[in-house]
Amino acid sequence: MTAATPPSSVDMSVDLAGVRLPNPMMTASGCAANGREMHRFIDVAQLGAFVTKSVKAQPVSGRGTPRMAETPSGMLNSIGLQGPGVQAFVEEDLAWLHSIGARVVVSIAGSTASEFAGVARAVVRSRYASAVAAIEVNISCPNVANRGLVFACDPASSHKVMTLVREEVPRGLPMLAKLSPDVTDIVEIADTVLKAGAHGLTMINTTLGVAIDVDRLRPHLIAATGGLSGPAIRPIAVRAVWQVAGAMRAGRIRTAPIVGAGGVRTGRDALELVAAGASAIQVGTAAFNDPTAPERVGRELEALIAERGFTRLSEVTGIAHERFTP
Amino acid sequence: MSARTIAAREGAGVVQVDAEVLGNSAVGAYRHLTLVTPGLAEIARPGQFVALAVGDGTSSMLLRRSFSIHRVSPAGTYGATTEIVVAAAGPGTEELTRLEAGASVSVIGPLGKGFPLPSQPVPCILVGGGYGSAPLFWLAEQLRERGCPVEIVLGAATADRLFGVVEARRVADGVTVTTDDGSAGTRGWVSDVLPDLIARTGAGVLYGCGPMGMLRSMSAIASDHGIVAQVAVEEAMACGVGICMTCVMPVADQHGTTKMVRSCLEGPVFRGDRVRWEAFDDGLCRVPADAVGAPKEAR
Numbered sequence: 001m002t003a004a005t006p007p008s009s010v011d012m013s014v015d016l017a018g019v020r021l022p023n024p025m026m027t028a029s030g031c032a033a034n035g036r037e038m039h040r041f042i043d044v045a046q047l048g049a050f051v052t053k054s055v056k057a058q059p060v061s062g063r064g065t066p067r068m069a070e071t072p073s074g075m076l077n078s079i080g081l082q083g084p085g086v087q088a089f090v091e092e093d094l095a096w097l098h099s100i101g102a103r104v105v106v107s108i109a110g111s112t113a114s115e116f117a118g119v120a121r122a123v124v125r126s127r128y129a130s131a132v133a134a135i136e137v138n139i140s141c142p143n144v145a146n147r148g149l150v151f152a153c154d155p156a157s158s159h160k161v162m163t164l165v166r167e168e169v170p171r172g173l174p175m176l177a178k179l180s181p182d183v184t185d186i187v188e189i190a191d192t193v194l195k196a197g198a199h200g201l202t203m204i205n206t207t208l209g210v211a212i213d214v215d216r217l218r219p220h221l222i223a224a225t226g227g228l229s230g231p232a233i234r235p236i237a238v239r240a241v242w243q244v245a246g247a248m249r250a251g252r253i254r255t256a257p258i259v260g261a262g263g264v265r266t267g268r269d270a271l272e273l274v275a276a277g278a279s280a281i282q283v284g285t286a287a288f289n290d291p292t293a294p295e296r297v298g299r300e301l302e303a304l305i306a307e308r309g310f311t312r313l314s315e316v317t318g319i320a321h322e323r324f325t326p
Numbered sequence: 327m328s329a330r331t332i333a334a335r336e337g338a339g340v341v342q343v344d345a346e347v348l349g350n351s352a353v354g355a356y357r358h359l360t361l362v363t364p365g366l367a368e369i370a371r372p373g374q375f376v377a378l379a380v381g382d383g384t385s386s387m388l389l390r391r392s393f394s395i396h397r398v399s400p401a402g403t404y405g406a407t408t409e410i411v412v413a414a415a416g417p418g419t420e421e422l423t424r425l426e427a428g429a430s431v432s433v434i435g436p437l438g439k440g441f442p443l444p445s446q447p448v449p450c451i452l453v454g455g456g457y458g459s460a461p462l463f464w465l466a467e468q469l470r471e472r473g474c475p476v477e478i479v480l481g482a483a484t485a486d487r488l489f490g491v492v493e494a495r496r497v498a499d500g501v502t503v504t505t506d507d508g509s510a511g512t513r514g515w516v517s518d519v520l521p522d523l524i525a526r527t528g529a530g531v532l533y534g535c536g537p538m539g540m541l542r543s544m545s546a547i548a549s550d551h552g553i554v555a556q557v558a559v560e561e562a563m564a565c566g567v568g569i570c571m572t573c574v575m576p577v578a579d580q581h582g583t584t585k586m587v588r589s590c591l592e593g594p595v596f597r598g599d600r601v602r603w604e605a606f607d608d609g610l611c612r613v614p615a616d617a618v619g620a621p622k623e624a625r
Contacts, residue, residue, distance in 0.1 A: 030571070037568035037591070040338035053571075059619035061586045064605070064612040068564050068572035070418075073386040075564060079571045082586060085619070213609075222610050230388055265383065288565035289379055289388040291342065291434070292333050 010305050011312040012298070014048060014280050016257050017174035017199035019133050021048040021103060021280065024270075024313060025298035028261050028284030029054055029107035029136060029178070030079065031229075032294070034093035035100075041291040045102045047298075048280060052093065054109035054138040057118050059085040069211040069220040074230025074263070075285060076209050078223035081109055081141060086119045090126040098131035105176070107136040108165070113157070117164040124170060135173065137165055137198070140180035140205035141227075152180040152205070155192040162196035174199040176259060181207045181236050190244045191253040202259040202282065203240045207233055230263055230285040237262025238276050245277025245318050265293065267300025274301070274313070275320040329362040329405070332432070340567070341365040345433040347425045348404055354486040356457050357412045357423040358396070366435050367398035367406035372465035373535075373558050373595045376408060376435030377566030380418040387418045389564045392590070394535060395436060396460040408435065411460040411489060437566050438594045441465055441533055441556050447473030448530030451523055452498070453516050453544055455536020456482045457489040461558065465533060466497040475499050477527055479519060481540070485510035500527075517543040524551050531556065532598075538606060545598025555598030561589040576602035576614050584617040 012023040026049045032038045034052050044050045062082025069076045083089065097104045106123050110116035120135055139151035139158050151157040162177060169175050177193040179186060181204040190201055206227025211220040219225075241260050248255045260278030264270050265286040273281055281301070286293040301313075310316055333342040345361040352358075366376070377390035393410040400406050414420040425431055441461075444450070450469050452462040459480050466476045478498040482488040483506045491510075494501045502519050503511025512519055517540070523529070524547070532548045534541050535558040548555035563573040567590065574586040575593075578600045587593070605611050613620050 031569060033569045033571070040335060040340050040567070041333040041342055043335075061613045061617045061619035061621070062571065062574065064610060065572070065574065066562060066610070067574070068389075068562060068570070070387060070389045070564075073388065075389060077564075077570075077572060082571055082574070082619070216609060222612070231386075285388060288570050289390065290332075290383070290432070291565070291567055291569065 009311055010302050012302055014313065016134060016280060018172060019174055021133065023048040023298055024280040024301070025294050026105060026259065026280060026282045027051045027287065027294050028282035029138060031284035031287050034089070035097050035102060038287065038291055039100070042295040045100045047102070047294055049103040049105045049133050050097060051105040051136060051282060052089070052107050053083055054081050054107040054141060055083050055086050055089045055119060056081060056109050056111070057086055057115050059083065059088070064222045066221055069226065071209070071211060071228065072232060074228055074232035076211055076221060076226030076228055077206070078221050078226040080223070086122040090122060090128065094123070094126060094128045094131065098128040102131060103133040104131045105134045105136050106132055107138050107178070109138045109141060113161045113164045116161050117168050120165045120168040124168060124173065132173065134176055134200070135165065135169055136176040136178055136202055137161060138178050138205070140178050150180055150182070152178070152189055153183050155189060158189060159192050159196045162193050162198050166197035176200040176202045178202040178205055179240070180205045181240055186240050187243055187247045187253065190247070194254040194256055198256065200257040200259060201244065202261055203244065204233070204237045204262045207236060231265050231269070232263065234263025234269055234272070238272050241273055241278050242276040242320070246321060249318065249321055264297060267297055267304050270297050270301045271304050271316070274316050275318070277318040277321065279314070279317050329364050331364060334365050339369060340435060340437060342432070342434045344430050347427055347429045347431060348407060349427055350425055353411065353489060355413065356489060359410050359412055359425065361408050361410070361431065361433055362404050362406070363408040363433055363435070364406050366433065367408050368400045370395050370398045370408065370436035371440035372461050372468060373440035374436035374438050375566070375594060376410060376433050377437060377563070378422060379432035380421050389418070390434070390566050391418050391422060392437070392563050392566045394458070394461045394558060397464045408433070411457045413457050434567060438590055439592065441558070441595050443468060443472060444474060444531055449475040449477070449527045450531045450533060451477045451479060451520070451527065451529045453479045453520070453532060453534040453536070453540070454481070454489070455516065455540040456487050458536030458560070459489045461535055462533065463490055463493045463497050470497070475527065477502070477523060477529070479504070479516050479523065481505070481516035481536070483507065515543070516540060517547060520544060520547050521551070524553070529553060534558070536560070541598065542603040542606070545601065545603065549599055556595055557598045557601070558594045559589050559596060559601070563590050566590050575611060576605045576617050578602065584614055586613060586617060
């Protein structure tokens with residue numbers, strides 16, 4: 001293992017809508033499978049939370065291949081929410097995460113609002129529910145079968161999903177809404193899901209792109225479109241967090257913790273999102289390059305905060321708003 | 327510069343190291359790289375692979391490139407080394423072919439499941455397409471240690487795209503070479519020479535590594551002869567370690583149930599008769615309608 005970093009005096013703990021996490025680092029949904037594979041490289045129980053692949057009610061094969069294309073400082077993917085279905089997820093994946101003592105954020109998905117609710121119900125009523133730190137409601141996956149139906153692009157649809165899921169989630173278990181950047185006004189969507197009962201927001205999901213195979217002169221991906229992720233989209237993530245945190249600070253929308261995601265590869269990247277208003281950080285695509293990235297970024301972030309003379313992560317959350325004069 | 331271990335958790339069966347490049351030499355159309363990889367070489371098996379990062383943590387190419395392990399030396403002069411064969415196919419692999427001795431490269435491995443070895447000393451035929459032959463020589467040595475007679479068939483488009491003809495003669499009982507243009511060996515494909523070779527040697531197992539089309543045809547030939555083909559597939563991978571879900575392919579299990587499985591974890595070696603080859607066409611692979619969780623036509 002790498003040499004241990006000297007103990008710093010920074011309190012990295014996070015209050016995620018009432019749930020205490022020892023540190024802000026999370027995996028990003030769909031970028032770490034369900035834990036076992038990454039556990040070969042880092043102890044996933046040491047992360048602030050492990051975020052699962054989005055799980056639906058029934059098994060999903062996902063799309064054919066190619067599902068992936070490398071792009072400058074990023075990639076496109078159209079996995080199509082491949083997964084074992086919630087029953088197998090609970091019995092195999094959640095059981096394992098529970099057994100190693102991980103704090104789990106279960107990402108749920110559905111083709112209908114009631115499917116989301118059913119998946120949430122199965123998770124929170126399972127015998128491993130004690131491992132669940134939060135539910136992340138994936139209303140923003142661009143790779144659903146019905147392309148016209150990205151819930152997070154429509155305030156009414158996202159409101160309905162959040163309302164039905166909220167009925168299943170017990171008091172004290174935070175419900176995070178994961179938002180898409182592919183909307184006209186992300187503040188409006190944030191306002192809608194917070195009014196529907198979301199306790200926090202994860203921003204952002206991938207943004208839609210297309211890559212053309214210039215040898216075959218057709219789309220590279222079998223689904224044509226895919227979600228763009230990686231450092232290429234980091235400024236979009238920082239912008240989304242900046243806008244929504246700004247609206248919260250101005251009192252225009254309800255205040256809630258923001259989990260920043262999108263293009264984080266280093267501690268500096270994470271610090272950008274924190275300063276823009278994120279309380280916690282997810283590392284996604286960077287883990288494909290470095291499976292230790294979720295842990296490494298946390299160490300780097302802590303060192304940067306200490307270097308800048310702060311003693312608590314929470315002191316830095318949103319600080320860029322205080323230091324900005326329009 | 328020397329190798330540095332980034333992750334090596336007990337019992338993980340895989341390590342992440344910043345390897346030192348010990349050598350980089352031209353072999354025909356390819357580059358042969360020797361990497362100092364402490365903790366990796368000791369636990370690797372033929373058929374497993376390594377995933378290399380391109381550049382450092384600032385590179386704009388984030389996805390790892392995967393290569394079959396050509397050989398390992400657990401106790402070489404410079405410590406444990408791993409050898410791979412790299413073909414420049416795009417900007418990422420191009421950059422890897424230019425790594426100079428002394429340079430550092432991030433390596434993860436050994437990854438995936440290796441070739442299963444027969445419990446009985448049966449005759450085996452090892453088939454390599456292009457530099458897909460890389461893992462076969464090490465495999466041949468292990469098979470012969472078990473008393474298996476070994477034939478090697480190497481095929482490529484042209485003579486310079488063959489890999490390991492000299493090495494094959496050293497580790498096998500017989501070697502057959504084919505090229506599409508006839509610039510070396512028999513003109514044609516490996517599938518042209520396989521049926522006769524199976525009949526002549528009484529082979530019980532075919533092992534293969536190379537392009538999907540070649541693996542498909544050798545699997546069909548194996549089935550025709552009532553024998554098993556173990557094939558190491560080539561599928562585009564983003565991570566190599568099982569977390570990205572991009573390298574899936576339709577494979578039937580022992581009960582006949584088809585799932586979209588990760589070739590980096592459940593493979594890269596599959597039994598040829600379990601792969602749903604008919605799903606592959608024109609650079610695409612479609613989900614078979616009977617696969618678990620396949621999209622409903624009604625949608």
